[in-house]
Amino acid sequence: xxFSDTKQTKRVCSHDNxxxxxxxxVAAGFGFLxxxxxxxxxxxxxxxxxxKSTKSYSTLIVLGSGKxxxxxxxxxxxSLLEKDRxxxxxxxxxxxxxxxxxxxxxxxxxxxxxxxxxxxxxKYMQIYRSREVGQSYITxxxxxxxxxxxxLLLMIQLRPQVIICNGPGTCIPLCGIAFVFKVIGIRWSSIxxxxxxxxxxxxxxxxxxxxxxxxxxxxxxQWPQLKKQYPRAEYVGCLM
Amino acid sequence: MGxxxxxxxxxxxxxxxTVFVTVGTTSFDKLVMAADTDQVKRELRNKGYTHLVIQxxxxxxxxxxxxxxxxxxxxxxxxxxxxxxxxxxxxxxxxSHAGSGSIFETLRLGKPLVVVVNEDLxxxxxxxLAEELAERKHLYCARPQTLSKTIANMDVESLxxxxxxxxxxxxxxxxxxxxxxED
Numbered sequence: 001x002x003f004s005d006t007k008q009t010k011r012v013c014s015h016d017n018x019x020x021x022x023x024x025x026v027a028a029g030f031g032f033l034x035x036x037x038x039x040x041x042x043x044x045x046x047x048x049x050x051x052k053s054t055k056s057y058s059t060l061i062v063l064g065s066g067k068x069x070x071x072x073x074x075x076x077x078x079s080l081l082e083k084d085r086x087x088x089x090x091x092x093x094x095x096x097x098x099x100x101x102x103x104x105x106x107x108x109x110x111x112x113x114x115x116x117x118x119x120x121x122x123k124y125m126q127i128y129r130s131r132e133v134g135q136s137y138i139t140x141x142x143x144x145x146x147x148x149x150x151x152l153l154l155m156i157q158l159r160p161q162v163i164i165c166n167g168p169g170t171c172i173p174l175c176g177i178a179f180v181f182k183v184i185g186i187r188w189s190s191i192x193x194x195x196x197x198x199x200x201x202x203x204x205x206x207x208x209x210x211x212x213x214x215x216x217x218x219x220x221x222q223w224p225q226l227k228k229q230y231p232r233a234e235y236v237g238c239l240m
Numbered sequence: 241m242g243x244x245x246x247x248x249x250x251x252x253x254x255x256x257x258t259v260f261v262t263v264g265t266t267s268f269d270k271l272v273m274a275a276d277t278d279q280v281k282r283e284l285r286n287k288g289y290t291h292l293v294i295q296x297x298x299x300x301x302x303x304x305x306x307x308x309x310x311x312x313x314x315x316x317x318x319x320x321x322x323x324x325x326x327x328x329x330x331x332x333x334x335x336s337h338a339g340s341g342s343i344f345e346t347l348r349l350g351k352p353l354v355v356v357v358n359e360d361l362x363x364x365x366x367x368x369l370a371e372e373l374a375e376r377k378h379l380y381c382a383r384p385q386t387l388s389k390t391i392a393n394m395d396v397e398s399l400x401x402x403x404x405x406x407x408x409x410x411x412x413x414x415x416x417x418x419x420x421x422e423d
Binding site for chain 2: 048049050051052053054057069072073076077079080081082085162164190192194196197198199200201202204217218220222223234236237238239240
């Protein structure tokens, strides 16, 4: 009796091991597939869209903090974009920044007046910032989580096909979420990053992150010194 | 007498050469303090400037007003104004903080510009832009403590006009990337 008992427990044990092994194997396989998928997304980054496009792309525009001139640079660029190709346009600015969206509205209204049809294709929204200037680092953990949750909610609603940003920190969670959307196949988007004209010799933190993590499809710099240091960047001369 | 007086006022209006100091949306007390020193005011007077208008922002240092009756520089100040552009247009020389907005707005108006860098800022990338544009002879770059020397040694005629940039290359890149036909 005792003999068969131990035999049985052994069998149960090996059965347990089996489920564990198969579980590990499935997890490893899943991890491997995820790795391949991430690799694919990263390698696909920066590849031009091949087919000729005639439709329009929903576009997310991340505006600056209002103070550092980011917004002026962005609106200067947007005024040249063909509005029927980039439609609808979602403007996002920090919740503490009222100036930027105001300026964007003024620009959009100007387009309307010049006869180009813009209609209701522009929408304006605000996003919580992970850290205000001067905020302590301890409290910024909570606000960062809150800001990421808010960014995720917005991105699920908007699912933009094109993202244009030029530096403010709010673009990092948005671009990160866009990357995750690409990996899990929710939405494929193209990210364009324009480093601010104020950056001559060193990239901003946002710029450095997007460049190093290869998240921006096209990375524009306005000074030749930066092109030398970051060869994957595109030198386009001063925009202002 | 009355006629002579208005004539005098007219010629004074004609020869009015204003220096506009701007600190932008925050505060930069060291710049306001530097602009308010006797050395800086003396150098500005030597260069033929007649008026000094200081936009002091949120700063706590209050400069001394002066009506210029003794033939010295007329000094006036204010904190903020919605019409900074008008002040820039009306000036003959601009002394500005290193914010890119102020710099390019002034350069586009073709006004001689001295940029004073705030060395107390934590992430001070602003120096890069001011120094690069100074190297290209579009403006003069100074520190608060070197402002009077910069003004004494500057020759605004030797500054090169800034040709405004153009965002068209970026727009072309984006369009090509997304597969839109070029036109």
